[in-house]
Amino acid sequence: MDPRSEVVIRQHEYLSGRVLLVNAPTDELVSHLDPEITASLWTWNFNEFQYFQAQQSKVHFGVNLPENDFDQAIIFVPKSKELLNYLLHSVVTRLKAGDSVFLVGEKKGGVERAAKQLLPFGQASKLDSARHCQMWQMTVKATVTAKKLEDWAQYYPVQTPQGELTICALPGVFSQNRLDIGTAVLLPFLSQVTSGKIADFGCGAGVISAYLAKLNPKNRIFAMDVDAFALASTKMTFEKNNLSPEQLEITAVTGIEDAPLFLHAIVSNPPFHQGIHTDYNVSENLCKTARRHLKSGGELWMVSNRFLNYPALIEQNFGQCTTKADQQGFKVLFAHTQKKS
Structure with a gap:
């Protein structure tokens, strides 16, 4: 199990309803979530898409958000700062004030730097820091209008x-x-x-x-x-x-x-x-x-x-x-x- 997934499982009490996992590790995380959680995945990596399909997970491949609704999102920090801005913006366009976005990443992958990118969208706090990983929670302050690709x-x-x-x-x-x-x-x-x-x-x-x-x-x-x-x-x-x-x-x-x-x-x-x-x-x-x-x-x-x-x-x-x-x-x-x- 990827250490980032282990962090999410440790903090599972924060998760509820329909949860969108963005850029998730290719592991068994979905099967370890609470049965009452409805998980779906969004990836733009074709290898990962095929992996999750083989797991029979609900997965969307592409540059745009999947069409299905969700109540919370977990974003696993990508390498690119610009890409994270795009992901955060996209996710927040579909959430309402008070909803949660979680950010998970490795310290060597720049998760502390990435956490600062949450601030334009709402208040952020660190939930977990272990196994060289961190998990942050951001409470959406207001819905954002989607920009064109x-x-x-x-x-x-x-x-x-x-x-x-x-x-x-x-x-x-x-x-x-x-x-x-x-x-x-x-x-x-x-x-x-x-x-x-x-x-x-x-x-x-x-x-x-x-x-x-x-x-x-x-x-x-x-x-x-x-x-x-x-x-x-x-x-x-x-x-x-x-x-x-x-x-x-x-x-x-x-x-x-x-x-x-x-x-x-x-x-x-x-x-x-x-x-x-x-x-x-x-x-x-x-x-x-x-x-x-x-x-x-x-x-x-x-x-x-x-x-x-x-x-x-x-x-x-x-x-x-x-x-x-x-x-x-x-x-x-x-x-x-x-x-x-």
Whole structure:
């Protein structure tokens, strides 16, 4: 059991009625709550969504609040301060004065800093502090009017040889307010990517997807991410740049195994964080199994931190790997499947 869940169970007498769990740990917390509590979950992580579905819990996946009503909410602190502001605002729009919002998190995850974000919405007090975790209770002082999702996005320009792109990034999305160095190193090589069916694995705010669509109107882009906020950001980026929605297919995935088959290319600045923790499994799996999703002569284009041993992994599975660039701490890697004669 996650220590954050243990804190919630210890303070179960504060919980009553219909309780919405936001960003909850993937454990058995729901089954340990009082039988009189009606629990539902909200997550934007596709892996977690599938976990809770398998538990037969009532779970909603997406960037917006679930439609079902609730009397209280427990928010487990996310990594992003901006995302927590969005979650708090969203939850309070559906509660009335006097209702409770609980905040739970690890001290190393910044729960004390996060607790200060409760103050605009009501009075807050600490209920528990143990096992390196804290639980806070905030009493809602007044209902808040919901803002549009677009109002939460940050916008920034990216210069490309095909002209300027405006990137739309929602709270919590990787590199929310500027182009990250890895993607900047990769961008000049995107014009070399073969045309056709292309997967942008770990699409983030849609920089790579939008540029590939702009390069060739006939490209069909499969934007794939585990994060619903990333997928929504990519869709917004396409709309903002007047790119054809017919070019884009948005897909929530757990890993490269969920990608379509017979792709002309896979392009990726792969993720390696799950919340506050580093996790290389997804990107290592990409190196090992990408070729299964490529057609004959299909290409893998990938940017990674210089210190990661991805070239060797790619070479083991493709037979070769070319380093196209090595700058600013990042490598652009290229491999292709053998063409059938």
